[in-house]
Amino acid sequence: MIDEEKLEILVEGAKYDVSCSSSGSRRTNVKGGIGNGAVSGICHSFTPDGRCISLLKILMSNDCIYDCEYCPNKRSADVRRARLTPDEVCELVINFYKRNYIEGLFLSSAVFDSPDKTMELLYETVLKLRKVYNFNGYIHLKGIPHADSAIVMKAARLADRMSYNIELPSEQSLKLLAPQKTKQSLLLPMKGLNGAIEYDKQNKVRRGKVLPAGQTTQMIIGASPESDGQILRLTEALYNNMKLKRVYYSSYVPVVKSNKLPTVGAGLLREHRLYQADWLIRFYGFNVSEICEEGENLSPEYDPKCAWALRNMHLFPVEINTAPLEMLLRVPGIGAKSAYRITETRRFCALDFDNLAKMRIVLKRAKHFITCKGKFYGSDSYTQVKCSLMLAAGGANEQLSMFSETSTAVSALTGEL
Amino acid sequence: MKIFVTDGTVTAFFTAVFDAYREKNCVITSDTRVQLSFDSEVIHVVGEREKNKRVQNAVYKCDRQAVDDIVLALRSGDPSKEQTAFEYLKKLLEIKSPISKMLSLPQVIDFNETVRRVTLEAHRLKGLLRFMESREGVLYAPYSPDNDITDLLMPHFAARYNSERFVIHDVKRKIAGMYDGHEWITGYAGEAEIYLSEYEQAFKNLWKKYYNSVNIKERPHIKQMKGYMPVRYWKFLPEKNGK
Ligand code: SF4
Secondary structure (H helix, E strand, O other): OOOHHHHHHHHHOOOOOOOOOOOOOOOOOOOOOEOOOOOOOOOOEEOOOOOEEOEEEEEOEOOOOOOOOOOOOOOOOOOOOOEOOHHHHHHHHHHHHHOOOOOEEEEEOOOOOOHHHHHHHHHHHHHHHHHOOOEOOEEEEEOOOOOOHHHHHHHHOOOOEEEOOOEOOOHHHHHHHOOOOOHHHHHHHHHHHHHHHHHHHHOOOOOOOOOOOOEEEEEEEOOOOOOHHHHHHHHHHHHHHHOOOEEEEEEOOOOOOOOOOOOOOOOHHHHHHHHHHHHHHHHOOOOHHHHOOOOOOOOOOOOHHHHHHHHOHHHOOEEOOOOOHHHHOOOOOOOHHHHHHHHHHOOOOOOOHHHHHHOOOOOOOHHHOEEEOOEEOOOOOHHHHHHHHHHHOOHHHHHHHHHOOHHHOOOOOOOOO | OEEEEOOOOHHHHHHHHHHHOOOOOEEEEOOOOOOOOOOOEEEEOOOOHHHHHHHHHHHHHHOOOHHHHHHHHOOOOOOOHHHHHHHHHHHHHHHOOOOOOOOOOHHHHHHHHHHHHHHHHHHHHHHHOOOEEEOOOOEEEEEOOOOOOHHHHHHHHHHHOOOOOEEEEEOOOOEEEEEOOOOEEEEEOOOOOOOEOOOHHHHHHHHHHHHHHHOOOOOOOHHHHHHHOOHHHHHHOHHHHOO
């Protein structure tokens, strides 16, 4: 059994990776095996920072030969080092899983010895977990840049999800802050994996599919000068070209001192706004160009949907009883669930303002953008609307209410609007 | 006013509906602590197979999903759950086609909310339930949910731990679900005596270490943590109860 200090070192090194979701895999258990995947994802605990614990997030080793500027595990850092054996990881996973502490494993690693060696050991661990320990729960593997693509592919046949982290939103920043990683060393494997996933899809492969829960990536926000507009354009390209399931944003926390890095963190609000914009792109049919100009940042005062609506007041108000679903989704304050409930309910009767209130649809913001049976309850004054939008969404306090519908809260990081 | 008091079973509920359906002013409840007013008349309902079946059939004819939903609502810990289900059922029989999406009806809103709370808690507990391992290798999870959800959790864990033996124990209702590696049953269970595996405390400690290490201290957000993981569940969480 591993000792607590080793665990602490290897968890401390992994915790800034934000992808915690365990959803999207329907892996079924086999007789004599342990574990399965839940499509909707399950949170097993929440830490005092408000994040969900779903996976055991741990590094195989924190002993790195690379020297990424922002990383506490970089070669030049003077920190405690530790490494696990595949069996140590397996034992921990199985015992945590049996007690229902976790939904699965998120295994990552610093690059020790060489990229191939590191990837090889990650693969060996996953192979053992699946074949020797008969584990059928969720496994998310971090991809190691520059590792042999054949090993990567073997690992991808056993894992549910893999991620190559983009880390920094531009090539220049990568050069400056993560000199051993290149854009190509991150994008090529992503492309290769996407090719394999697409192949399985086209050929209707059922057993032993490559990465049933797809690929994700992560970017550090605020360690380098890129604007939100640039970041979101990169995001959109990754969704379109690499078919990523999620792009995660991690606002920079200054844990390492360096003159190449800012001394203050990027703050949660910026990260939150990016998730909201990301949500609009993925689910509400927005284009990046509607949300944010290339060189600009998202507005801190309003969420990106409000900001868009304020720029497009000529499209409002819309009649709640006749507006198409796509338009309802664009009304500030009306989320996917509310929009769906409205379209379902209005089939039976025309809705008035009272009905909406009884359906628990929050109207504080929405009332300025809708009519109910032709009646308008909002304000005609643009400044009044702006003011009430700002008050309804109160900066940092807004976060809990954004996420307060726990029934859908698979991850605290969705940015649902 | 007539008060129909059931024993909390599904059969008794539908039987009570049969008897109460034509009454103008009445209440169905399984809560024996109901407040009686001076003009109330208490009627104890015993489940009857025939009445149960007839009401269920009538409901099924209006909406195939409704019986299942009502059974879910009856798992609620809310003392007025029978009345909520009764109001919903009456409305359904009046309209004679599915009403679950008619969100302008207060009966539907209340009923859906009751069902939602039950399914929400079941979903939450799939994550928050904690097992410990006994000396014999049986996994044991005591808990105290708001709603009667043990039957809802059993299939999930039976699929997940299909070659383990485990017990999920609702210590408040004294109900246990047991899985022997092949099939599961639920039944009465008062006290449970358990001898823990010699590794149990060590894994608990590793888990607590994990919990504390993975937290980012610079970014406290206690309110959000408590929103997702209400304090009433902490008693059984090793990372929260200090054991
Ligand atoms: S590769 Fe870079 S980011 Fe990853 S552990 Fe090594 S130094 Fe840190």
